[in-house]
Amino acid sequence: MSEPAVISDRRLERETAKRRQARRGQAIAAISTLVVLGGLTALVLTSPGWPTVRETFFSWSVFKDSFPEVLDAFWLDVKLFVAVEAAVLVVGLGIALLRTSRAAALFPLRLLAVVWVDLFRGVPVVLLVYLIGFGVPALYLQGLPTDPVVLGGIALGLCYSAYNAEVYRAGIRSIHRGQRDAALAVGLSEGQAMRHVILPQAVRRVAPPLLNDFISLQKDVALISILGPQEAFRVAQIVQGATFNYTPLIAAALLYLAVTVPLARLVERMGGPEGAAR
Amino acid sequence: MSADAARAPAAAAGTPVLEIRAVTKAFGERQVLGGIDLTVSEHRAVALIGASGSGKSTLLRCIDLLEEIDDGDVFLDGETITDPAVDPVAVRRRLGLVFQAYNLFPHLTALQNVVLGERRAHSFGRQEADERGRALLARFGLEGREDDRPDRLSGGQQQRVAIARAFAGRPRALLLDEVTSALDPELVGEVLEAVRDLKAAGMTMVIATHEMSFAREVADEVAFLHEGRILESGPPEQVLGAPRKPETQRFLRRLSHI
Numbered sequence: 236m237s238e239p240a241v242i243s244d245r246r247l248e249r250e251t252a253k254r255r256q257a258r259r260g261q262a263i264a265a266i267s268t269l270v271v272l273g274g275l276t277a278l279v280l281t282s283p284g285w286p287t288v289r290e291t292f293f294s295w296s297v298f299k300d301s302f303p304e305v306l307d308a309f310w311l312d313v314k315l316f317v318a319v320e321a322a323v324l325v326v327g328l329g330i331a332l333l334r335t336s337r338a339a340a341l342f343p344l345r346l347l348a349v350v351w352v353d354l355f356r357g358v359p360v361v362l363l364v365y366l367i368g369f370g371v372p373a374l375y376l377q378g379l380p381t382d383p384v385v386l387g388g389i390a391l392g393l394c395y396s397a398y399n400a401e402v403y404r405a406g407i408r409s410i411h412r413g414q415r416d417a418a419l420a421v422g423l424s425e426g427q428a429m430r431h432v433i434l435p436q437a438v439r440r441v442a443p444p445l446l447n448d449f450i451s452l453q454k455d456v457a458l459i460s461i462l463g464p465q466e467a468f469r470v471a472q473i474v475q476g477a478t479f480n481y482t483p484l485i486a487a488a489l490l491y492l493a494v495t496v497p498l499a500r501l502v503e504r505m506g507g508p509e510g511a512a513r
Numbered sequence: 514m515s516a517d518a519a520r521a522p523a524a525a526a527g528t529p530v531l532e533i534r535a536v537t538k539a540f541g542e543r544q545v546l547g548g549i550d551l552t553v554s555e556h557r558a559v560a561l562i563g564a565s566g567s568g569k570s571t572l573l574r575c576i577d578l579l580e581e582i583d584d585g586d587v588f589l590d591g592e593t594i595t596d597p598a599v600d601p602v603a604v605r606r607r608l609g610l611v612f613q614a615y616n617l618f619p620h621l622t623a624l625q626n627v628v629l630g631e632r633r634a635h636s637f638g639r640q641e642a643d644e645r646g647r648a649l650l651a652r653f654g655l656e657g658r659e660d661d662r663p664d665r666l667s668g669g670q671q672q673r674v675a676i677a678r679a680f681a682g683r684p685r686a687l688l689l690d691e692v693t694s695a696l697d698p699e700l701v702g703e704v705l706e707a708v709r710d711l712k713a714a715g716m717t718m719v720i721a722t723h724e725m726s727f728a729r730e731v732a733d734e735v736a737f738l739h740e741g742r743i744l745e746s747g748p749p750e751q752v753l754g755a756p757r758k759p760e761t762q763r764f765l766r767r768l769s770h771i
Contacts, residue, residue, distance in 0.1 A: 416579050417616035422606035422634030422682055431633060435620050 294482045301474045301483040308470035309490045312456045319392045327399025355397040363390040368462040387459030402444045406437035446502040450495045527555035530686050530717045536585035545571045547741035558718040560728035563738035569721035573688045577610045609679030613691040615671045617663040623674045624659040630682050649677040653707045669700030676707050686717040737761045
């Protein structure tokens with residue numbers, strides 16, 4: 236549009252200075268990283284207990300032997316995580332919609348939704364897993380599941396649906412009132428306004444905190460090990476008990492990280508540009 | 514819309530579309546509307562003028578049933594719409610409202626904004642709605658912007674999309690709530706042009722506005738609101754040119770000093 240690149244001296248000067256500053260910044264970052272990480276490594280490696288710790292936590296041979304077994308067990312974690320997350324996303328949304336609705340006929344359900352959230356968000360997850368995992372089978376009722384994986388999944392689902400419901404609800408409430416007004420003004424009913432105007436915006440806005448709860452759930456799946464199922468943490472513990480070596484736990488930790496770290500990066504990417512635009 | 518009615522002399526103008534009778538509205542302790550009477554006949558445009566907080570927006574929101582009135586009645590085509598038994602959704606489908614802050618749906622494109630009501634509230638098929646929507650956007654000078662999200666449009670363009678959206682449901686009357694107040698001065702003209710176009714097409718309108726010259730040009734009648742009451746109303750040249758009430762005179766004098 237303007238004339239082809241006639242770069243003034245002043246601009247050149249400025250750019251050289253900026254490059255110099257950038258180089259200096261990188262150098263400082265590199266040096267400080269080296270000092271901090273190097274110092275920490277030296278501290279650990281020179282500690283009196285390090286030779287023992289290296290043998291009991293970071294034994295390569297134990298790692299190699301136990302990893303396939305732990306990985307195998309980890310699939311149970313992944314499957315359970317995916318199933319519970321899918322259920323939780325739907326149930327949480329349902330509870331959030333009930334809590335924000337104003338229809339008189341829904342009053343009992345609305346009350347139930349409030350109790351649901353208060354109860355399952357207010358109790359420690361471990362306790363829920365215990366109560367449901369051991370309590371439900373003790374009823375000896377026909378038709379109720381007795382599989383500890385299913386029961387553990389239900390316990391996690393109850394807790395996380397309560398959390399998710401509150402995230403959704405916060406999203407719905409964050410949409411400006413003018414959006415509802417405009418939706419009603421073009422002739423939509425309250426339900427249509429929610430479905431076509433408010434929810435699509437709300438869900439987009441709360442995607443990062445929802446994913447945050449994903450990550451949390453993915454880790455808490457390990458809690459079902461207390462009911463007996465052989466998932467990654469449990470198997471790692473078994474191997475550890477047999478070998479008197481903690482390396483299998485490190486293997487399990489790495490597997491959890493292999494899922495949670497990519498999820499965390501995804502959260503950041505979603506939060507970034509979208510968040511900045513608002 | 515009959516062309517004869519549009520040309521009918523002002524005093525004997527067509528049938529009333531909107532009749533507002535003794536409408537009151539309070540927010541808590543604050544009385545916002547203190548007994549409003551106003552009739553808007555077919556093809557006529559009534560401008561509501563008055564200071565901020567005089568009740569213009571509230572009156573428009575009450576007519577579109579976004580607020581519930583405390584007392585009085587509003588009639589649309591002779592039927593009361595403010596009776597609790599009346600379905601507000603059905604009423605709103607017969608009216609159009611344009612907001613001061615546009616209130617476009619940010620997750621939808623310009624075209625989707627315009628056709629949402631047609632498709633969901635008026636049960637048009639997708640193709641027919643899209644065709645009508647495109648034609649409407651073109652009519653308001655937005656050809657080529659159909660697939661842009663609101664954040665890619667200027668304020669003036671956004672408000673024209675909002676006008677197209679309100680007009681798309683073929684309303685019996687259009688309510689315009691200070692549609693140029695949020696705009697940069699150089700964008701006001703294009704939006705007023707859109708309103709002029711609607712007026713020429715015979716649209717029945719209630720226009721809350723701060724643009725006195727525009728009110729004078731487009732409105733058949735000007736009503737001056739002061740503290741929730743219509744203090745004075747009549748033809749624009751009379752209310753704006755030779756106001757009788759001291760409050761109207763003071764209001765207009767203050768405006769001319771800005």
